[in-house]
Amino acid sequence: MKVTIPNYDSRNGWIDVEHKLLYVEYREDIPFAAITAFYVPEADKPYWRKVYWDFFPNGGDTNDMRYYENGSGGSLEEGINACKFAKPVEVWISSEIVIKGEFVNAVFLPKPKGDPFKEAQETPxxxxxxxxxxxxxxxxxxxxxxxxxxxxxxxxxxxxxxxxxxx
Structure with missing residues (x-):
């Protein structure tokens, strides 16, 4: 699944960057974390760079969702590490991504619950x-x-x- 995420470029201002949605973790039926990847054509060896996102309902208001870029790095080919959750958590994982290890207490969804970025606002x-x-x-x-x-x-x-x- 492709998602569009606004990004600020010092030369061009705000531009929309297309990302591949690779992973979404849901808690209490709302997005909690996501992993995306965007293409880096200007690299010596072009690749898809992973980006990690946190989501939260601002002040607990689920009608005021925010997302935060928690970091980036690594290529799509490296895959993602499986998580061990203390309580059952819903996750969706793209078929494009390799999973390292085994998930514990994960309930796998057949598809994401929509675009997590569409109804949320970025915060620095x-x-x-x-x-x-x-x-x-x-x-x-x-x-x-x-x-x-x-x-x-x-x-x-x-x-x-x-x-x-x-x-």
Missing amino acids: SYIYCKKCNEYYDDYMEPEPCEHICLSNDGELVYRDNGEKVND
Whole structure:
């Protein structure tokens, strides 16, 4: 399956980049993680580069899905490593990708539940509030929930004790 992901190019501004969707992990019926690949024709030996994505409902709102590029690297030919889940998790895996190892507690889907990027918005950063047990897009919201605020130094901290967020 092909998906289109907007990407910022310093020369051309926002451009749509076509990716192959290789893997989607669903938790509580929404995307949680995905792996895609895009073609790199300018490399000495052109190849498909893998990209890893995290998904989360912003502040727990499943109508406000966000995705974050968690990293990239490796070629399509290298495949992906199988995961061992503590609880059953739904996954879809493209027939194009080689799986290394054996999945534990994975419920395999015959096809993805649509394009996970279509109804989501990219964010360059996010945080987790351990008191809300929720993830938040902190790019546009300097104080995303009632527990988190900015310190005098501009750091995100918990209101009640000044402890840094995500440390």
